[in-house]
Amino acid sequence: MYQYTDFDRQFVRARxxxxxxxxxxxxxxxxxxxEFRALRLQNGWYVQRHAPMLRIAxxxxxxxxxxxRQLALIARRFDRGYGHFTTRQNLQFNWIPLHQAADVMDLxxxxxxxxxxxxxxxxxxxxxxxxxxxxxxxxxxxxPYCEILRQWSTLHPEFAFLPRKFKIAVTGAAEDRAxxxxxxxxxxxxxxxxGEVGFKVLVGGGMGRTPVIGTVVSEFLPWQQVLVFIExxxxxxxxxxxRDNMYKARIKILVKAEGERFVQAVQREFLAILExxxxxxxxxxxxxxxxxxxSHFQLPAEVRSHASQTRDDVAxxxxxLAYRRWLERNVHAHRLNGHRAVTLSLKRAGQAPxxxxxxxxxxxxxxxxxxxxxELRVTHDQNLLLPWVRTSDLRELWETARHAGFATPNxxxxxxxxxxxxxxxxxxxxxxxxxxxxAIQERFDDLDLLYDIGDIDLHISGCINSCGxxxxxHIGILxxxxxxxxxxxxxxxxxxxxxxxxxxxxxKVIGPSxxxxxxxxxxxxxxxxxxxxxxxxxxxxxxxxxVGVPAFRAAADAVRRATAHAEATA
Amino acid sequence: MSxxxxxxxxxxxxxxxxxxxxxxxxxxxxxxxxxxxxxSEWPASVPVGVLVANxxxxxxxxxxxxxxxxxxxQFPKWTDGRAYSQARLLRARLxxxxxxxxxxxxxxxxxxxxxxxxxxxxxxxxxxxxxAAQRALRFFVGHYQGDVVQSRPLFARIEA
Numbered sequence: 001m002y003q004y005t006d007f008d009r010q011f012v013r014a015r016x017x018x019x020x021x022x023x024x025x026x027x028x029x030x031x032x033x034x035e036f037r038a039l040r041l042q043n044g045w046y047v048q049r050h051a052p053m054l055r056i057a058x059x060x061x062x063x064x065x066x067x068x069r070q071l072a073l074i075a076r077r078f079d080r081g082y083g084h085f086t087t088r089q090n091l092q093f094n095w096i097p098l099h100q101a102a103d104v105m106d107l108x109x110x111x112x113x114x115x116x117x118x119x120x121x122x123x124x125x126x127x128x129x130x131x132x133x134x135x136x137x138x139x140x141x142x143x144p145y146c147e148i149l150r151q152w153s154t155l156h157p158e159f160a161f162l163p164r165k166f167k168i169a170v171t172g173a174a175e176d177r178a179x180x181x182x183x184x185x186x187x188x189x190x191x192x193x194x195g196e197v198g199f200k201v202l203v204g205g206g207m208g209r210t211p212v213i214g215t216v217v218s219e220f221l222p223w224q225q226v227l228v229f230i231e232x233x234x235x236x237x238x239x240x241x242x243r244d245n246m247y248k249a250r251i252k253i254l255v256k257a258e259g260e261r262f263v264q265a266v267q268r269e270f271l272a273i274l275e276x277x278x279x280x281x282x283x284x285x286x287x288x289x290x291x292x293x294x295s296h297f298q299l300p301a302e303v304r305s306h307a308s309q310t311r312d313d314v315a316x317x318x319x320x321l322a323y324r325r326w327l328e329r330n331v332h333a334h335r336l337n338g339h340r341a342v343t344l345s346l347k348r349a350g351q352a353p354x355x356x357x358x359x360x361x362x363x364x365x366x367x368x369x370x371x372x373x374x375e376l377r378v379t380h381d382q383n384l385l386l387p388w389v390r391t392s393d394l395r396e397l398w399e400t401a402r403h404a405g406f407a408t409p410n411x412x413x414x415x416x417x418x419x420x421x422x423x424x425x426x427x428x429x430x431x432x433x434x435x436x437x438x439a440i441q442e443r444f445d446d447l448d449l450l451y452d453i454g455d456i457d458l459h460i461s462g463c464i465n466s467c468g469x470x471x472x473x474h475i476g477i478l479x480x481x482x483x484x485x486x487x488x489x490x491x492x493x494x495x496x497x498x499x500x501x502x503x504x505x506x507x508k509v510i511g512p513s514x515x516x517x518x519x520x521x522x523x524x525x526x527x528x529x530x531x532x533x534x535x536x537x538x539x540x541x542x543x544x545x546x547v548g549v550p551a552f553r554a555a556a557d558a559v560r561r562a563t564a565h566a567e568a569t570a
Numbered sequence: 571m572s573x574x575x576x577x578x579x580x581x582x583x584x585x586x587x588x589x590x591x592x593x594x595x596x597x598x599x600x601x602x603x604x605x606x607x608x609x610s611e612w613p614a615s616v617p618v619g620v621l622v623a624n625x626x627x628x629x630x631x632x633x634x635x636x637x638x639x640x641x642x643x644q645f646p647k648w649t650d651g652r653a654y655s656q657a658r659l660l661r662a663r664l665x666x667x668x669x670x671x672x673x674x675x676x677x678x679x680x681x682x683x684x685x686x687x688x689x690x691x692x693x694x695x696x697x698x699x700x701x702a703a704q705r706a707l708r709f710f711v712g713h714y715q716g717d718v719v720q721s722r723p724l725f726a727r728i729e730a
Contacts, residue, residue: 007712007724018709022679025702031678038649039679121649151714151724157686158658158717161651227715238655239627277662279721289725 001062001375002147002296004112015116015155016109019043020102027099042122042160044115045101048427052101054093055118056108058378060128060146060170061089065365065374070111072361078104083361084421085346085354087469088167089127089378090118094425116154121162123153123234127169129177130379133297134387136335140189140197142172144294145223148285152227159234163241164249166234167206176497179380181205181213181504182472184251185230190220197223203233203266204255207466211506212252213497217263223290225270227283232269236262300373303336303388310338314391325409325447326398331389338391342371344384344406345416349441352434353419353460354382363404371397380496382418383411413450414458414527415441418469422462422479423486429462431479431486436460436519443520453527455500456540471506472496474541475526480513487513490522492552493544501541510553515562525555577685577707579700580671580693587619587640594618599642602626609634621673624652628659635666643689645674654687661688661718678703682710688718 004012022039025031031039037047044055056071071091075083078100079093086092096104108114118125126146133141149168153159159166169178172189180186186202199221202214221229233251240258242248255262273280299307314331316324332341344364347353356364364384368376371393372386379385384406389397401407410416417440420426422433437460444450459473463480470476476491494507514522527540529552534543544552586597590604594612599619605612612618619640622628635641641660643653653672660666671691672684681703684692694703716723 011710011712011714014710018706021702021705021709025678030699030702035648035677035679121651154714155710156715157683157713158654159651160683161649161654235655238651243650243652272663278665279662279716282716282722282726286725292725 001064002059002143002293009109009112011154012109012112012114012116015043015114016102016105019105023098023102038120038161040101041120042117043105044118045098046119046427047098048094048425049423050425051095052098053425054096054101054104054115055086056091056093056113056115057118057125058089058091058113059150060126060132060143061130061378061380062143063376063378063384064111065369065376067111067113068361068365068368068376070107070113072358072365074104074107075358075361081359082355082357084352085356085378085382085384086420087380087382087418087467088125089130089380090125091378092421094421119165120160121164122160122166123156123162124165124167126150126153127167127178127183127380129171129173130377130385131177131332131341131387132172132377134334134336134339134341135173135175135177136333137174138172138335139174139191140172141294141297142170142187142189143297144290145172145187145189145226146170147293147296148227148289149230152230152283156234159238162234162238163243164246164251166237166251168230175499176504177380179469179472179496179504181497182207182469183214185233186214187226189223192220199223199226201229203262204252205504206250206252207469207471207506208250209247209464210252211466211471212256213504213506214252215255215263217266224285224287227285228273228280229266229270231283232266232273236265236269240265299336300388303339303373306390307336307338310390310392312337312391314340314394319395322402322409323395323398325451326402326407327394329409329411329413330407331394340389340391340394342386342389342394342397342401343379343411344376344386344401345408345410346383346406347410347416347441348405348408349445350438352421353417353437356384360404360406364406367397367400367404367406370400381411381416383416409447410450412455414444414453414456414523415450417458417460418473419460420462420467422460422468426462426467428465429479430464430481431462431488431516433460433462433468433479436477436479436488436516439517439520440523443524453531454539456527457494457496457501458523459494469496470494472501472504473507474501474544475523476507477519482513486516488516488519489513490519490526490556492526492549493541495541500539502545508549510549510556512563514556514560518560518562521559522556525559526552529555576690577681578669578691579703580691582693582696585693587642597639599640605634609637612637619669619671622656624650624656626656628656628664632664635660635664635668638666638668640669640671641666642671642673645672645676645680648675648677648680654683657684657688658718662721678706681706686713686717686719 201218205214377385423429461468461470491507495501497504617639
C-alpha cells in the first residue's frame with residue numbers, strides 16, 4: 001500500500017486546517033451558505049436530508065486495518081454507528097453534525113485520510129480495479145499510476161472549478177472491473193509489442209440523464225505523457241465545456257457535440273504544452289518517479305516467500321456445502337501461488353447494500369490484520385476485499401467471517417446488488433433505494449434459487465444522478481418522482497464493460513415505471529423469463545440480449561397492479 | 571516569474587485604473603472592443619489595461635499583449651473557473667509579464683488558486699475580508715503539481 005510521506009501528511013493537515021478556517025467563518029456568519037457550499041463539497045461535505053453527509057476518499061480503494069478502525073471510531077463517536085461503502089470505492093457517513101466536521105477531518109488526517117475532492121466540480125477521487133496488483137489477468141499494476149494521478153489532481157489550481165464533476169478510472173487488467181467506459185476519463189494500462197507501457201485513453205463516458213460510453217482518443221499513450229495529456233483534456237474542457245445548463249455540462253456532452261474536433265483540440269493543446277509552455281515538460285513523468293511510487297506497492301516480503309514455497313490447492317473433501325459455495329462465489333483467483341483474494345460480502349439480509357456497522361468495520365479490520373497483511377480493498381460493487389489470503393487459511397477465515405456476517409456466499413449473484421443510499425438519506429434522490437433493495441433481498445432469500453439464476457448485475461439508483469449505476473445493470477432500477485410519489489423505471493441489458501456483461505452499454509427501458517411494491521414482482525418475472533428461455537451456459541444478460549426486450553417487457557407488464565390500475569383510470 | 575509570487579490586493583479607492591476618457595490617458599482600462607477601436611493610435615508610452623471576458627481565447631491576443639500593462643480577467647460567478655486557464659496560458663504560454671488582475675466575484679477562498687494560476691492582483695468583492703484572504707494564502711507550504719509560480723511538480727523538486 002502507499003505509505004504517506006511527511007509531505008503528504010503535512011498537506012492533509014494543512015487541508016484540515018484550511019477547512020476549519022472556512023467552517024469557522026461559516027459558523028460565524030462571515031461565509032454565506034452558497035459560498036461555503038462549494039468549499040465544503042470539495043472536502044466531501046454534502047447537506048443531506050437529515051444531516052450533512054461526509055464522503056471520505058479511499059484512493060483507488062486501498063484501505064488499511066488502521067484506517068478502517070479509525071473509520072469505525074468516527075462512526076461510533078460522531079455518526080449513528082455505521083457507514084456506507086460506495087461504487088466509487090469511498091465511504092460515506094450520514095449523521096455527523098456540521099459543527100463537528102472539522103474535528104472529524106482532524107481524526108481522518110491522523111490516519112492519512114481526508115475528503116478532498118470527493119465532491120464538487122473538480123477531479124474526483126481516482127478509482128481503480130479492486131483486484132489491482134493481485135489479478136491473474138493483469139498486464140500492468142495500475143496503483144502506482146493511480147497514485148501519481150492522485151497527487152497531480154489534488155488541489156490542481158486550474159481545474160478546481162470545472163463545468164461539472166470529473167471522474168477518472170484506471171485499470172491494468174484484461175477484464176474491466178473499474179467500468180472505465182462509464183467515466184469522464186477511462187484509462188487502460190497496456191503493454192505494446194515491445195513491452196512498453198502505455199494507456200488506452202477513453203474520454204466522455206458518463207451516466208446521468210444522458211448515458212454515454214467513452215470515446216477512445218488514444219490507443220496507446222506512453223505512460224510518461226499521461227499527466228500532460230490529461231492536463232490537455234481538462235484545459236479544453238474547462239474552456240469549452242458548457243456552463244449554461246448543468247445537465248449538459250459534463251465532458252461527455254462536449255465530446256458528443258464536437259466529435260473529432262474535440263480530439264484534435266486535445267492533440268493541439270497537448271503539443272502546445274510540451275512545445276511552448278514554460279515548465280510544460282516538467283509533468284512528463286520520469287522513470288525515477290514511477291519507480292519511487294511503485295516501491296510502495298511491492299509485494300509484502302512474507303507474501304513473496306510464502307508464494308514460493310507452498311502448494312496452491314484448496315481442500316474441499318468432506319467440507320460443508322456452505323463452505324464450498326463460499327469458495328465458489330467469494331474466493332477469487334490470485335496471481336500468486338498459494339494465495340486467494342476473498343470478498344467480505346456487504347450484501348446480507350437486514351442491512352442496506354454497502355453498509356457496515358462500526359463493529360463490522362472493526363471485525364473486517366481484524367480479519368485483514370490476521371489474514372491479509374492488514375490491507376483491504378473497497379470494490380466497485382460495494383463489498384470489501386481481502387487481497388492477500390493464503391489458501392491454507394481459507395477455512396479458518398471462512399469460519400471467522402461467517403460469525404461476523406461477512407460470508408454470505410452471494411458475490412456476483414442477484415442479492416449482491418449495487419444500490420445508492422437513496423431517498424432515505426440523500427437530498428437529491430427522487431425515491432428510496434434501501435427499501436426496494438431490502439424487498440428484493442427478502443424475495444430472493446433462497447440460496448438454491450440464487451445459484452440457479454447465476455451471475456447477474458442488479459443496480460438501483462434513487463435518482464438520475466446514477467450513483468447506483470442503474471444504466472450499467474443487467475437489470476437497472478431507477479427511482480423517479482411522479483406527482484410526488486415514488487416510481488421505479490426498469491431497464492434491461494446494461495453493462496459495466498466486463499467480459500461477462502459484454503461491452504459497456506446502457507440498458508433499455510422496458511416500459512412505464514412501476515410502483516415500489518411491484519418491483520420485486522418485476523424482478524422475479526424477468527428472472528423467470530430468463531430461466532424459461534435460457535440456453536445452455538447462458539447468463540441472464542446473454543438471454544436478455546438474445547431474446548430481446550419485448551418478451552421481458554411482456555412478463556413485467558403481466559405483474560403490474562398499481563400501474564395497470566393507474567393507467568386504466570387515467 | 572517573480573511578479574507572480576506576490577499577490578496584491580487592489581484598493582478600489584486608490585486604484586489608478588479608470589474608465590476611458592476622450593483622449594488616451596494613463597491607466598485607462600478598456601474593454602476588448604474599445605481597445606480594437608484605438609489600438610492603432612494608442613501611444614506606447616501611455617499605460618493601458620484591457621478587460622478580457624472569460625470566453626475569449628487569450629491566444630488570439632498574442633500580438634497586443636506586450637502593449638498592455640494590465641489584463642483584467644473576470645469571474646462573473648466565482649465558481650466559473652475559465653479565467654484560471656486564461657491566466658495560466660497568459661503566463662506560461664504567452665509570456666505575459668504585466669499585471670493579471672482578478673475581477674468580478676472574487677472571494678477569499680479563491681486566492682490560493684488565483685495566485686498559483688498566474689494572477690498577481692485581486693480586486694476582492696466589497697464584502698470580503700482582506701485579512702482572511704491573506705490567511706487563505708498561507709495554509710499550504712507546497713503542492714504536488716507544478717503551477718505558474720513553481721513550474722516543477724513535487725517529484726521534480728525532490729529529485730533536484
